Amino acid sequence: xxxxxxxxxxxxxxxxxxxxxxxxxxxxxxxxxxxxxxxxxxxxxxxxxxxxxxxxxxxxxxxxxxxxxxxxxxxxxxxxxxxxxxxxxxxxxxxxxxxxxxxxxxxxxxxxxxxxxxxxxxxxxxxxxxxxxxxxxxxxxxxxxxxxxxxxxxxxxxxxxxxxxxxxxxxxxxxxxxxxxxxxxxxxxxxxxxxxxxxxxxxxxxxxxxxxxxxxxxxxxxxxxxxxxxxxxxxxxxxxxxxxxxxxxxxxxxxxxxxxxxxxxxxxxxxxxxxxx
Amino acid sequence: xxxxxxxxxxxxxxxxxxxxxxxxxxxxxxxxxxxxxxxxxxxxxxxxxxxxxxxxxxxxxxxxxxxxxxxxxxxxxxxxxxxxxxxxxxxxxxxxxxxxxxxxxxxxxxxxxxxxxxxxxxxxxxxxxxxxxxxxxxxxxxxxxxxxxxxxxxxxxxxxxxxxxxxxxxxxxxxxxxxxxxxxxxxxxxxxxxxxxxxxxxxxxxxxxxxxxxxxxx
Numbered sequence: 376x377x378x379x380x381x382x383x384x385x386x387x388x389x390x391x392x393x394x395x396x397x398x399x400x401x402x403x404x405x406x407x408x409x410x411x412x413x414x415x416x417x418x419x420x421x422x423x424x425x426x427x428x429x430x431x432x433x434x435x436x437x438x439x440x441x442x443x444x445x446x447x448x449x450x451x452x453x454x455x456x457x458x459x460x461x462x463x464x465x466x467x468x469x470x471x472x473x474x475x476x477x478x479x480x481x482x483x484x485x486x487x488x489x490x491x492x493x494x495x496x497x498x499x500x501x502x503x504x505x506x507x508x509x510x511x512x513x514x515x516x517x518x519x520x521x522x523x524x525x526x527x528x529x530x531x532x533x534x535x536x537x538x539x540x541x542x543x544x545x546x547x548x549x550x551x552x553x554x555x556x557x558x559x560x561x562x563x564x565x566x567x568x569x570x571x572x573x574x575x576x577x578x579x580x581x582x583x584x585x586x587x588x589x590x591x592x593x594x595x596x597x598x599x600x601x602x603x604x605x606x607x608x609x610x611x612x613x614x615x616x617x618x619x620x621x622x623x624x625x626x627x628x629x630x631x632x633x634x635x636x637x638x639x640x641x642x643x644x645x646x647x648x649x650x651x652x
Numbered sequence: 653x654x655x656x657x658x659x660x661x662x663x664x665x666x667x668x669x670x671x672x673x674x675x676x677x678x679x680x681x682x683x684x685x686x687x688x689x690x691x692x693x694x695x696x697x698x699x700x701x702x703x704x705x706x707x708x709x710x711x712x713x714x715x716x717x718x719x720x721x722x723x724x725x726x727x728x729x730x731x732x733x734x735x736x737x738x739x740x741x742x743x744x745x746x747x748x749x750x751x752x753x754x755x756x757x758x759x760x761x762x763x764x765x766x767x768x769x770x771x772x773x774x775x776x777x778x779x780x781x782x783x784x785x786x787x788x789x790x791x792x793x794x795x796x797x798x799x800x801x802x803x804x805x806x807x808x809x810x811x812x813x814x815x816x817x818x819x820x821x822x823x824x825x826x827x828x829x830x831x832x833x834x835x836x837x838x839x840x841x842x843x844x845x846x847x848x849x850x851x852x853x854x855x856x857x858x859x860x861x862x863x864x865x866x867x868x869x870x
Contacts, residue, residue: 381697381699381763381771381781381784381785381789382699382775382781382784383775385699389699393699393700393701396700396702396703397700397701397702397703398702400700400702400703400706401702404706414733414734414735415733417734418732418733418734420732420733487848487849487852487853487856488810488845488848488849489809489810489811489812489813489823489824489848490810490813491813491814491816491817491824492813492824492827492841492844492845492848495824495827495841496841499827499831499837499838499841500837500838500841502837503836503837503838577716581716581717581718581719582718583718584718584719584720584721585718585720585814585817587720587724587817588720588814588816588817595718595720595721595724598724599724599728602728602729603728609732611728611729611732612729612732612733615721615724615725615728615729618721619717619721619725622716622717622718622721623713623716623717625716626715626716626717627712627716630712630715630716
């Protein structure tokens with residue numbers, strides 16, 4: 376039995392060929408890694424001075440504060456975006472056009488505008504009218520409306536996938552539409568869509584790095600500050616490697632959790648959606 | 653009301669320059685990421701384990717890295733490694749590196765939707781892996797994933813604004829220029845948004861049109 380649509384189970388000659396291609400690729404990667412290490416040494420990236428700053432407690436604390444600032448913005452925006460998503464998904468399936476129309480318009484609009492521009496809206500519009508708003512809230516506002524709109528769509532797709540009998544049974548028990556959405560549809564939709572929702576929260580976490588452009592002191596901003604220290608011979612490369620490792624670690628854990636949930640939920644997924652009129 | 657339009661007409665130089673750069677970033681980024689994404693997808697479905705592993709590693713690392721960090725690495729760290737790269741090429745490269753990972757995954761999900769019989773029939777005709785992939789499977793896979801691919805490109809179009817934080821004068825940078833000229837920030841932002849909608853709405857319409865036209869009959 377072949378493992379893929381694209382090729383048969385390899386025979387002895389193909390196996391040799393694959394091994395050769397594999398070895399050649401490994402050789403290329405090896406050469407690339409060797410070249411990178413050579414460039415690093417050539418340009419003095421391994422000089423102890425460049426890495427020395429990570430030994431100081433003050434610097435470690437600075438990194439930690441950057442990480443906390445990132446997590447604070449991401450956490451606040453995640454909670455608000457989930458609320459936003461739930462509310463707007465409910466409004467989009469409302470019977471009253473007075474709720475449906477604006478919700479549809481806003482969700483579509485926020486998804487069409489670049490996130491950075493939304494953050495600028497949060498940052499510059501209050502300034503224009505003389506209110507002061509911290510860059511933390513400008514960032515959180517942008518992250519909330521953008522990711523909240525995406526989450527609203529995800530939740531709406533989840534609601535559409537719930538078997539119709541669920542809502543019909545709830546109506547038969549005498550529930551009102553609001554109760555049906557709140558007690559029957561939303562919980563099931565959120566549960567079925569949890570992997571996608573977590574996937575979107577990973578995107579949200581990555582997007583906090585945009586805060587660096589409006590000088591919110593998150594991880595990347597701190598990284599740039601640390602990299603530009605002349606006293607340690609401009610350690611941009613080491614610093615960004617450290618910062619990248621932190622981001623990749625955080626996001627990979629979340630992604631892995633989402634995958635695990637998706638696998639676990641496969642057996643219990645609601646059946647295929649019935650076509651809706 | 654006149655004031656409102658004047659913001660656009662008086663600063664037409666910046667607006668046109670900004671959006672032309674955005675368009676340029678978008679086109680180069682789209683071509684680049686589709687090419688690299690296809691190569692990555694090929695690696696991930698190939699019979700060679702090493703290539704599969706390499707493709708998977710690339711996708712997992714890049715997907716979990718913020719685009720802003722990819723930009724920062726190319727702009728601030730690369731010169732320290734003796735790789736001098738100007739701001740604009742750095743922007744194309746960052747967008748390509750980042751978007752390719754997502755395009756690869758989309759294509760791969762499309763490859764999984766092609767019926768097994770298609771590949772088997774092609775192999776029965778004696779086609780090689782490359783022929784099966786490029787003549788039979790990918791064209792069909794591509795048709796199924798056109799809507800999500802356009803969504804990816806749409807996301808990339810919006811991501812071009814990140815370049816504004818790295819000294820590229822594109823639509824996201826218009827704001828900074830006009831605030832120096834003392835224009836009303838709200839009006840400026842409105843026009844930038846309007847400009848983006850002029851890009852995004854046609855893309856969405858194209859997506860819907862192709863979705864209807866290219867729906868694969870199974």
